[in-house]
Amino acid sequence: LVLQPYDARFSCRVITLPGFISFNTPVENVCSMMEQGLRGGFTTLCLHATQGIYHSQDLDALSNQIESNLNGIPTNYTIYLDAHRDNAHSIASLFKSCAGLYLRVTDSGTWWWKHLETWPSNSPILVEASGLVLTSILFGSVIHGSRPLHITQVCKKEDMDIIRAAKNKGLAITCDVSVVHLYGNHIIDSRDKEALWENLDMIDVVYGPLYQTISLLLASVQEGRLSMSWVESRLVDNPRRILGLSQPSDTFVEVNLDTCWTVEDIDSPFYGQMCRGIVQRTVIHNEIAYLDGKMLYKGQRIGRDVRMEDKGLSESTYSYS
Amino acid sequence: LVLQPYDARFSCRVITLPGFISFNTPVENVCSMMEQGLRGGFTTLCLHATQGIYHSQDLDALSNQIESNLNGIPTNYTIYLDAHRDNAHSIASLFKSCAGLYLRVTDSGTWWWKHLETWPSNSPILVEASGLVLTSILFGSVIHGSRPLHITQVCKKEDMDIIRAAKNKGLAITCDVSVVHLYGNHIIDSRDKEALWENLDMIDVVYGPLYQTISLLLASVQEGRLSMSWVESRLVDNPRRILGLSQPSDTFVEVNLDTCWTVEDIDSPFYGQMCRGIVQRTVIHNEIAYLDGKMLYKGQRIGRDVRMEDKGLSESTYSYS
Ligand SMILES: [Zn+2]
Ligand SMILES: [Zn+2]
Ligand SMILES: [Zn+2]
Ligand SMILES: [Zn+2]
Ligand SMILES: [Zn+2]
Ligand SMILES: [Zn+2]
Ligand SMILES: [Zn+2]
Ligand SMILES: [Zn+2]
Numbered sequence: 071l072v073l074q075p076y077d078a079r080f081s082c083r084v085i086t087l088p089g090f091i092s093f094n095t096p097v098e099n100v101c102s103m104m105e106q107g108l109r110g111g112f113t114t115l116c117l118h119a120t121q122g123i124y125h126s127q128d129l130d131a132l133s134n135q136i137e138s139n140l141n142g143i144p145t146n147y148t149i150y151l152d153a154h155r156d157n158a159h160s161i162a163s164l165f166k167s168c169a170g171l172y173l174r175v176t177d178s179g180t181w182w183w184k185h186l187e188t189w190p191s192n193s194p195i196l197v198e199a200s201g202l203v204l205t206s207i208l209f210g211s212v213i214h215g216s217r218p219l220h221i222t223q224v225c226k227k228e229d230m231d232i233i234r235a236a237k238n239k240g241l242a243i244t245c246d247v248s249v250v251h252l253y254g255n256h257i258i259d260s261r262d263k264e265a266l267w268e269n270l271d272m273i274d275v276v277y278g279p280l281y282q283t284i285s286l287l288l289a290s291v292q293e294g295r296l297s298m299s300w301v302e303s304r305l306v307d308n309p310r311r312i313l314g315l316s317q318p319s320d321t322f323v324e325v326n327l328d329t330c331w332t333v334e335d336i337d338s339p340f341y342g343q344m345c346r347g348i349v350q351r352t353v354i355h356n357e358i359a360y361l362d363g364k365m366l367y368k369g370q371r372i373g374r375d376v377r378m379e380d381k382g383l384s385e386s387t388y389s390y391s
Numbered sequence: 392l393v394l395q396p397y398d399a400r401f402s403c404r405v406i407t408l409p410g411f412i413s414f415n416t417p418v419e420n421v422c423s424m425m426e427q428g429l430r431g432g433f434t435t436l437c438l439h440a441t442q443g444i445y446h447s448q449d450l451d452a453l454s455n456q457i458e459s460n461l462n463g464i465p466t467n468y469t470i471y472l473d474a475h476r477d478n479a480h481s482i483a484s485l486f487k488s489c490a491g492l493y494l495r496v497t498d499s500g501t502w503w504w505k506h507l508e509t510w511p512s513n514s515p516i517l518v519e520a521s522g523l524v525l526t527s528i529l530f531g532s533v534i535h536g537s538r539p540l541h542i543t544q545v546c547k548k549e550d551m552d553i554i555r556a557a558k559n560k561g562l563a564i565t566c567d568v569s570v571v572h573l574y575g576n577h578i579i580d581s582r583d584k585e586a587l588w589e590n591l592d593m594i595d596v597v598y599g600p601l602y603q604t605i606s607l608l609l610a611s612v613q614e615g616r617l618s619m620s621w622v623e624s625r626l627v628d629n630p631r632r633i634l635g636l637s638q639p640s641d642t643f644v645e646v647n648l649d650t651c652w653t654v655e656d657i658d659s660p661f662y663g664q665m666c667r668g669i670v671q672r673t674v675i676h677n678e679i680a681y682l683d684g685k686m687l688y689k690g691q692r693i694g695r696d697v698r699m700e701d702k703g704l705s706e707s708t709y710s711y712s
Contacts, residue, residue: 178523180549202499202523209530213556228501235534 082328084350087302089113089146089321090284091309093246093277094196094222096120100136104144104373106280108360111323111349114146114376115280116169116313118196129167133375143373144359146321148313150196158184169313169377170194170220175203186210191217194312198222200229208236208243218242220312224273225251225258227265234272244312249278253286254339270296274312276304282333284325285345292330292346315376324351403649405671408623410434410467410642411605412630414567414598415517415543417441421457425465425694427601429681432644432670435467435697436601437490437634439517450488454696464694465680467642469634471517479505490634490698491515491541496524507531512538515633519543521550529557529564539563541595541633546572546579548586555593565633570599574607575660591617595633597625603654605646606666613651613667636697645672 092112095103097119107115119132129149136143148169151161161171171189173196175182186207189195197207197219204221211219224230224245236243247266251258266273277283284305290296310317329348333340352360355374359367367373413433416424418440428436440453450470457464469490472482479502482492492510494517496503507528510516518528518540525542532540545551545566557564568587572579587594598604605626611617631638650669654661673681676695680688688694 180522180526201501202527205501205527205530206523209526209533212530212533213560239534 082326084324084326087111087323087325088306088317089323089352089354090305091275091277091313091315092116092280093275093309093313094118094248095277095280097132100132100147101139101141101144103280104147105365107145108352108365108367109349109363110280110282111284111325111352112145112277112280113321113323113352113354113373114148114315116148116150116309118150118172119152120174129164137371137375140369142367142369143371144365144367145354145373146376147373148315148375148377153182153185153189153195155179155181158188162188162190165190165193167377168193170196172196172198172222173207174198175207178203180206182207183210186214186217191215192314194218194220194314196220196222200226204229205232208232208241211243212241216242218244220274221245223248223251225262225266227259227262230265230269230272234269237272244274244308245272246275246277247273249276249283249286250339252276252278253343255341257339267295270300273304274308276301277309282340282345284349285347286340286343288325288327288347289330289344293344318355320356321354323349323353326350403647405645405647408432408644408646409627409638410644410673410675411626412596412598412634412636413437413601414596414630414634415439415569416598416601418453421453421468422460422462422465424601425468426686428466429673429686429688430670430684431601431603432605432646432673433466433598433601434642434644434673434675434694435469435636437469437471437630439471439493440473441495450485458692458696461690463688463690464692465686465688466675466694467697468694469636469696469698474503474506474510474516476500476502479509483509483511486511486514488698489514491517493517493519493543494528495519496528499524501527503528504531507535507538512536513635515539515541515635517541517543521547525550526553529553529562532564533562537563539565542566544569544572545594546583546587548580548583551586551590551593555590558593565595565629566593567596567598568594570597570604570607571660573597573599574664576662578660588616591621594625595629597622598630603661603666605670606668607661607664609646609648609668610651610665614665639676641677642675644670644674647671 090112092115095115095117097117132149150170150172151164151168153171153173170193173182173185199207211217221233224247233243233245252266287301291298291301325347327347330346333343335341350362351358354372357372359372411433413436416436416438418438453470471491471493472485472489474492474494491514494503494506520528532538542554545568554564554566573587608617608622612619612622646668648668651667654664656662671683672679675693678693680693
């Protein structure tokens with residue numbers, strides 16, 4: 071495909087950004103999610119299979135399902151392994167072929183302790199936990215050589231306070247927040263929502279619904295609530311560093327900033343929110359996968375398993391200052 | 392009173408030990424407890440008022456009640472302040488007049504976080520907590536400059552495992568176990584009870600019912616399950632170091648080792664347990680307070696508030712190796 075000179079033609083303001091990382095993406099229909107990713111500028115999906123046929127430590131099943139898709143592979147991807155009560159020893163050896171370990175704890179057990187012991191410290195652990203469970207797991211990380219932990223889906227003031235205290239103490243902690251919790255109406259307590267906005271400096275990664283995230287964030291840049299460098303570092307640089315992925319120059323996104331609108335779907339959690347900017351073009355490994363509303367990847371395996379591509383883990387270079 | 396040469400007269404085997412510290416003593420009737428202390432060799436009671444007229448941060452009420460006893464003051468004492476949901480700021484300034492802070496947490500709140508912040512780090516905090524709450528509080532101590540914590544009333548294998556891990560990591564953690572949990576029948580799970588006995592090296596302090604503790608421990612020394620130096624360090628040296636109290640040479644206990652018996656009270660938690668050794672004489676500040684079953688302190692203020700006597704806190708010299 072030849073690049074079209076549409077920028078000049080419409081004289082609209084277009085910016086180019088590196089492709090975004092969707093850091094915590096629950097798997098439903100992978101291929102349609104990847105297409106949504108293309109529309110929203112997400113060129114890498116970090117998949118977390120929690121149920122259905124993909125659930126379990128069976129990396130191969132999900133990977134085969136993606137790789138064998140006749141329609142092609144729209145975006146890059148990588149897969150988290152799911153920590154269970156009884157699989158600490160059986161999955162630890164698989165760390166090189168996955169994005170990291172996904173550790174969701176909602177009960178009051180301490181079965182997760184074994185995972186902190188067995189999961190290699192140079193592969194990330196995403197921790198989805200809150201309150202006492204969260205602080206207990208943070209203590210577990212201190213005991214196990216202060217191994218890095220990434221706290222995912224932070225949505226409570228108390229948890230953010232704990233993360234701030236841990237970071238100030240110099241612990242190797244990072245965290246992410248979903249755009250759903252930053253912008254959604256009545257999803258969380260307004261006190262919690264305020265705390266997220268007051269702790270923007272503590273948030274290392276942001277992501278959300280694949281199609282809407284960049285437009286919500288860019289509207290806040292316009293309003294002056296967020297800086298452009300905050301957005302880019304949370305969507306691209308920090309996720310890459312935490313996961314130990316390289317930053318390819320051949321994968322990028324063009325966003326037209328001139329389009330603004332308000333979400334009018336009364337059933338949307340973002341009803342009434344200002345949006346700004348539309349992805350016009352998504353280029354993955356030098357191939358235009360998406361252009362002006364049209365999927366151009368069809369039949370091509372444009373996306374790759376980025377963990378396999380990077381051939382094992384480089385030491386993470388993320389600084390926890 | 393003139394010391395009687397009864398040792399020679401009866402030619403029984405008598406050992407002299409420094410007076411014992413009852414490290415965690417719930418207050419009921421203070422003066423009768425102190426008399427029990429004399430009978431059992433406990434020359435200092437560390438009092439913890441959890442209810443009734445003494446409950447609260449009102450140190451003075453309990454202190455006055457003891458000091459104004461016309462019958463005299465049988466033993467030394469010191470008082471823990473009780474950490475509550477809302478008193479972190481009001482009690483922190485009282486640290487010099489008390490033994491330390493008593494922090495009991497059974498709910499899933501994080502109100503105790505404030506206490507870790509405000510309580511001076513050179514005054515002890517006794518933590519009564521288990522499981523996730525315990526690990527959360529240990530994490531709180533890491534965040535707050537790795538301040539020392541003493542875990543009291545440990546009676547679960549899981550908690551002992553956590554304490555072992557924390558100590559091995561070099562954290563400034565100490566702990567105590569009650570004789571009730573070490574020896575009692577059907578008080579805790581047999582698995583937990585075994586874990587306590589398997590972790591004798593992790594236990595810094597031991598105490599229990601004032602009259603029975605030394606006899607239960609000495610029976611185990613006789614059996615070879617405990618060493619005499621383990622008993623002495625857990626009843627005397629470690630408690631003193633943790634509380635920053637001096638070791639007076641004028642306060643000691645004489646124990647006749649020749650008496651052995653089995654607990655025959657079927658309602659006792661110690662039913663069937665071997666006991667060995669009876670306290671013959673308890674000397675406090677060079678005064679014989681108790682001799683051969685007779686209370687000799689009557690009308691005298693033999694015991695003192697040891698915290699006030701030591702005039703503020705010396706830096707704790709306890710080593711957490
Ligand atoms: Zn699962
Ligand atoms: Zn371990
Ligand atoms: Zn939510
Ligand atoms: Zn490439
Ligand atoms: Zn209380
Ligand atoms: Zn603090
Ligand atoms: Zn008990
Ligand atoms: Zn004295």
